[in-house]
Amino acid sequence: MDRYRFILSGGGTGGHIYPAIAIANELKKRHPDAEFLFVGAKDKMEMEKVPQAGYKIKGLWISGIQRKLTLKNLMFPLKLISSLLGARKIVKQFKPDVAIGTGGFASGPLLRMAAGAGIPCVLQEQNSFAGITNKLLAGKAKKICVAYDAMERFFPKEKIVKTGNPVRMDLVDLKSDKAEALDFFGLDKGKQTVLILGGSLGARRINQLIEKELEFFQNMGLQVLWQCGKLYYEDYKKYNSDTVKVLAFVNRMDLAYIASDVIISRAGAGSVSELCLVGKPVIFIPSPNVAEDHQTQNAQALVSKNAALMLKENELDQEFEASFSKLMESSKIQNELSENIKKLAMPKATEHIVDEIEKLLK
Structure with missing residues (x-):
């Protein structure tokens, strides 16, 4: 039997982290010898929550764009380039079979690089109004799992599957x-x-x-x-x-x-x-x-x-x-x-x- 490798990314808030962990737990139940790697934003809560759940995580230097003109925004292009290079290296080394993104900044560079390397990508969108990262990644994804109706406003209709959001067992x-x-x-x-x-x-x-x-x-x-x-x-x-x-x-x-x-x-x-x-x-x-x-x-x-x-x-x-x-x-x-x-x-x-x-x- 093949030993599958899954790479997951989602973070910034619990709303992106917990679904990613729930998905990893279910995959692990079905494929006990699979390997898992999470990718998060360096200074966000996923760096603490994911290891607590028993998974390895690597951090990228990335943050979102602030809505007003700030010094952080001037750093954004630099962070984006750095995180894309970091994500490319992680994908190359880990060689995942599937990449899964649950929203949040860090999932952007990771899924972008995974898709570029020909790895099938799955997005999970929790909200009724799609997040910016998932909207940008939609073209590259094979499947987009959603929790609400009428999500074809944001995503290609043929990729959407209405699954609901992962919840605590x-x-x-x-x-x-x-x-x-x-x-x-x-x-x-x-x-x-x-x-x-x-x-x-x-x-x-x-x-x-x-x-x-x-x-x-x-x-x-x-x-x-x-x-x-x-x-x-x-x-x-x-x-x-x-x-x-x-x-x-x-x-x-x-x-x-x-x-x-x-x-x-x-x-x-x-x-x-x-x-x-x-x-x-x-x-x-x-x-x-x-x-x-x-x-x-x-x-x-x-x-x-x-x-x-x-x-x-x-x-x-x-x-x-x-x-x-x-x-x-x-x-x-x-x-x-x-x-x-x-x-x-x-x-x-x-x-x-x-x-x-x-x-x-x-």
Whole structure:
């Protein structure tokens, strides 16, 4: 049997890194003696997260273009040339059978050089609005795995396969019971629970909102499980109480989802895919500070199917309490959102992506 070699690249944020790791894990399950190499951007979080997952990684000197004129932008052509040369060397030495890109700056030079060397390339696009790196690479890819409809706006139609986004396996089958989950966080079994998710680093605007609305939640008889992010934990831990649990990071995400009745969340692609599996009523508060405002587009894709609610950051002061009260007072709205979001779940996404990769193995 051939010993396959897979090269993967994606990074800058968890949203690009975790899908790449999930794909590698599934490939490893099917081809236990395959060799894997990740390629990332030198100073980004993939350099830490990928080795933690048990894979080797090499770093390129690359970063994105800033939206305003900065010194970093003047360095960009130099970094691009350096990273293209670095990527060419890595491809030549490693000789992969397939190259897989999940978005982020580093995947650009790597997949460009892999395609140039005749290696079949697969792209995975997590968002409903395609990222710039994947749009630039689309012409070179054999297959593009997407999570949303209408992606032919960005990519050649004949290359697109709708697979969904890879999600953590412990969320595909939420097994624990609710009482156990509430116990784990020290929450009351007699109260409804609001889960707040601002991403691993936290979301300043969501945290400010929750701080302001704690009394409002209390008056409604609700308890709050608040993942405020490690950047903000010191500011908000003072609110810890019987009915408010403040966490820097949630280690048992499965239990947090089971414990919750309603979820307030950012709309990163990974979060959206997970929340479809979880099937609880969700209010999305998209981050306006991301490339091409893709979180708003991700949330909008669900809102248009009556599968979630969305509030923009600039609407929170005026509209949050009214929208939230309306949701909590109507079990009909809660049930509709729950049923509709579940219909969008794609629990076998990772397997389907790897099926597409296997078709390209010689």
